[in-house]
Amino acid sequence: MTPDLIILAQITKQYQMGxxxxxxxxxxxxxxxxxxxxxxxxxxxxxxxTLLHIIGCLDRPTSGTYLLEGKSMPDVSDKESSRIRATHxxxxxxxFNLIPTLNVMENxxxxxxxxxxxxxxxxxxxxxxxxxxxxxxxxxxxxxxLSGGEMQRAAIARAxxxxxxxxxxxxxxxxxxSKTGREILRxxxxxxxxxxxxxxxxxxxxxxxxxxxxxxxxxxxxxxxxS
Amino acid sequence: xxxxSFRSLLQHKLRASLSIFGIICGVMAFLTMISIGxxxxxxIIHQIEQLGIKNIYVRAVALTEDQKLRADEHxxxxxxxxxxxxxxxxxxxxxxxxxxxxxxxSLRDSGISPQIVAISSNYAQLLNISIAQGRFIRDSDxxxxxxxxxxxxxxxxxxxxxxxxGSHIRIEDQLFKIVGILSRxxxxxxxxxxxxxxxxxxxxxxxxxxxxxxxxxxxxxxEAELTEIVAQTINTDVVVKAGSIIARILDxxxxxxxxxxxxxxxxxxxxxxxxxxxxxxxxxxxxGISLLVGGVGIMNIMLATVTERTKEIGVRRAIxxxxxxxxxxxxxxxxxxxxxxxxxxxxxxxxxxxIVSAFAGWDTAVTLFAIAVPLLMSVLVGxxxxxxxxxxxxxxxPVAALRHE
Ligand SMILES: Nc1ncnc2c1ncn2[C@@H]1O[C@H](COP(=O)(O)OP(=O)(O)OP(=O)(O)O)[C@@H](O)[C@H]1O
Ligand SMILES: [Mg+2]
Numbered sequence: 276m277t278p279d280l281i282i283l284a285q286i287t288k289q290y291q292m293g294x295x296x297x298x299x300x301x302x303x304x305x306x307x308x309x310x311x312x313x314x315x316x317x318x319x320x321x322x323x324x325t326l327l328h329i330i331g332c333l334d335r336p337t338s339g340t341y342l343l344e345g346k347s348m349p350d351v352s353d354k355e356s357s358r359i360r361a362t363h364x365x366x367x368x369x370x371f372n373l374i375p376t377l378n379v380m381e382n383x384x385x386x387x388x389x390x391x392x393x394x395x396x397x398x399x400x401x402x403x404x405x406x407x408x409x410x411x412x413x414x415x416x417x418x419x420x421l422s423g424g425e426m427q428r429a430a431i432a433r434a435x436x437x438x439x440x441x442x443x444x445x446x447x448x449x450x451x452x453s454k455t456g457r458e459i460l461r462x463x464x465x466x467x468x469x470x471x472x473x474x475x476x477x478x479x480x481x482x483x484x485x486x487x488x489x490x491x492x493x494x495x496x497x498x499x500x501x502s
Numbered sequence: 503x504x505x506x507s508f509r510s511l512l513q514h515k516l517r518a519s520l521s522i523f524g525i526i527c528g529v530m531a532f533l534t535m536i537s538i539g540x541x542x543x544x545x546i547i548h549q550i551e552q553l554g555i556k557n558i559y560v561r562a563v564a565l566t567e568d569q570k571l572r573a574d575e576h577x578x579x580x581x582x583x584x585x586x587x588x589x590x591x592x593x594x595x596x597x598x599x600x601x602x603x604x605x606x607x608s609l610r611d612s613g614i615s616p617q618i619v620a621i622s623s624n625y626a627q628l629l630n631i632s633i634a635q636g637r638f639i640r641d642s643d644x645x646x647x648x649x650x651x652x653x654x655x656x657x658x659x660x661x662x663x664x665x666x667x668g669s670h671i672r673i674e675d676q677l678f679k680i681v682g683i684l685s686r687x688x689x690x691x692x693x694x695x696x697x698x699x700x701x702x703x704x705x706x707x708x709x710x711x712x713x714x715x716x717x718x719x720x721x722x723x724x725e726a727e728l729t730e731i732v733a734q735t736i737n738t739d740v741v742v743k744a745g746s747i748i749a750r751i752l753d754x755x756x757x758x759x760x761x762x763x764x765x766x767x768x769x770x771x772x773x774x775x776x777x778x779x780x781x782x783x784x785x786x787x788x789x790g791i792s793l794l795v796g797g798v799g800i801m802n803i804m805l806a807t808v809t810e811r812t813k814e815i816g817v818r819r820a821i822x823x824x825x826x827x828x829x830x831x832x833x834x835x836x837x838x839x840x841x842x843x844x845x846x847x848x849x850x851x852x853x854x855x856x857i858v859s860a861f862a863g864w865d866t867a868v869t870l871f872a873i874a875v876p877l878l879m880s881v882l883v884g885x886x887x888x889x890x891x892x893x894x895x896x897x898x899x900p901v902a903a904l905r906h907e
Contacts, residue, residue: 325901328901328904331820333819333820334900353825354824354825354826357819357823357825357827358822360819360821360822361821361822361823366820366821368817372813372816372817372820372904374817374818375814385818385821386821386822389818389821389822389823389827390822433821434821
């Protein structure tokens with residue numbers, strides 16, 4: 276039994292809308308191991324993205340326990356959680372979210388800048404990641420000069436270049452056709468086989484089938500978990 | 503980091519150039535102000551160095567017909583050696599007194615017309631005039647009325663072979679032997695204001711008392727005995743005090759006739775500084791307002807940029823940017839904007855200053871100081887007005903920023 280990478284216990288999240296409180300997550304219990312590949316499914320508004328943001332230290336839960344490698348994340352400073360995002364976590368989004376003014380190489384180097392990693396190492400690992408997603412011949416292209424699939428590859432290169440422990444993907448194939456989507460998923464499989472834990476939000480059963488575990492979320496609760 | 507900021511500025515070239523317009527104006531105004539100020543200061547300091555900071559000048563003033571009548575009535579004979587002696591004995595702050603008389607006599611057989619002046623023997627020492635060859639006029643020259651002279655650098659040069667030491671020149675009907683030639687004084691002086699120094703390069707000095715009496719025409723009857731008295735004080739602290747004592751002494755002997763004028767270089771410096779400071783306040787206010795308006799423009803543009811790039815901020819936060827990283831990013835951008843504006847303003851301002859000094863004939867000096875101060879101001883404006891937008895960007899909720907479309 277490998278130690279737990281992440282432990283979530285009784286995580287809740289509420290949004291204050293004037294006088295009313297909107298409960299989004301209502302007690303999530305989840306353990307994530309280093310060798311997990313999890314798909315999160317559920318209806319729109321069930322709190323999938325919110326959960327992903329909390330796991331990614333981008334959002335803080337209203338209550339509950341969140342331990343990453345044994346460390347309580349809601350308690351750390353902005354500086355520390357930013358550092359953890361830069362070094363431990365790779366985000367991939369539905370809309371790619373590359374920085375439009377930067378070329379592929381510069382986008383991929385960005386996490387290294389924030390992690391204060393030596394430029395030489397950054398360049399080496401960034402071009403390695405770009406190579407692995409098959410974008411070596413697009414390295415100096417701006418995002419606007421790339422296709423959707425290429426943009427998502429670049430985004431994946433940015434997420435994996437620093438070799439994070441966890442890759443978090445929010446509907447990574449949502450804006451791609453099914454063929455391109457499958458290519459992207461194959462990349463995830465490859466990075467998973469190299470040891471990264473992957474958590475992926477999706478609406479698509481076929482996409483979810485790439486994962487080893489599927490979690491169904493409904494009304495802020497885990498309704499079902501299939502391994 | 504710089505490169506990245508610069509690139510995002512290039513995204514909106516027109517918008518960025520418009521937003522720095524105020525900064526350009528402000529920096530231009532600052533540069534102009536300082537350059538003109540420095541130019542004026544350099545000029546004044548130069549003149550004061552020539553006149554001597556410890557010296558007090560009493561200069562004869564031409565009288566109007568009316569005043570002449572009054573002067574005749576009161577028996578004031580204008581500036582005289584007697585005045586010089588009274589100043590020497592009547593004021594304990596005075597170390598030495600010299601005098602000069604401009605003569606309306608001309609140099610014969612030469613083709614040039616230098617200013618010929620009769621002086622006391624200490625004149626050169628009081629004004630720090632240095633000699634290149636030979637010697638200056640001595641006490642004994644005055645006492646024995648020696649027919650010798652000292653020539654200015656340009657005079658000696660234009661006289662050619664006749665301008666050497668030992669040769670003789672003819673002033674009116676007398677021959678004077680050249681015993682000294684002055685070193686060239688460094689700067690051409692425009693003879694304009696009351697405080698301007700004389701251009702010694704174009705003068706011939708003879709001992710006081712050796713000149714032939716000027717023709718006694720009716721017009722010349724009121725001609726003062728001296729053109730200028732130079733009184734040197736014992737130190738720079740007592741110059742003003744000594745000046746008022748001299749004024750009192752002369753008031754008595756001239757019976758309140760204003761046929762003289764007291765010029766105190768030190769006082770002139772102070773006056774010039776005063777005028778300068780009024781000028782500075784005016785232009786400084788204009789520059790300050792321009793920078794303020796320019797700064798608000800920068801803030802406006804930065805706020806727009808931050809809003810526009812909310813999504814980017816969310817992405818950067820997601821991949822590991824701290825709040826501080828975001829602050830630095832946007833501050834770099836706003837400072838870069840204002841510095842570009844500053845450099846443009848300095849360029850245009852320097853050109854403007856050149857043009858102004860060429861056309862208006864003002865003395866200006868685009869010194870390092872005149873460039874560094876406005877440049878520093880533009881950096882400060884960039885920081886000051888960029889802080890709020892940068893903090894607003896940093897304080898955004900990363901999740902909300904990411905959801906932003
Ligand atoms: N800042 C906020 N203030 C109030 N409510 C919010 C805020 N952010 C999210 N919510 C609400 O939280 C709920 C969950 O949102 P979330 O984005 O996690 O859903 P999701 O499962 O990812 O949905 P989708 O499948 O459409 O992406 C939604 O009902 C949303 O309206
Ligand atoms: Mg979502």
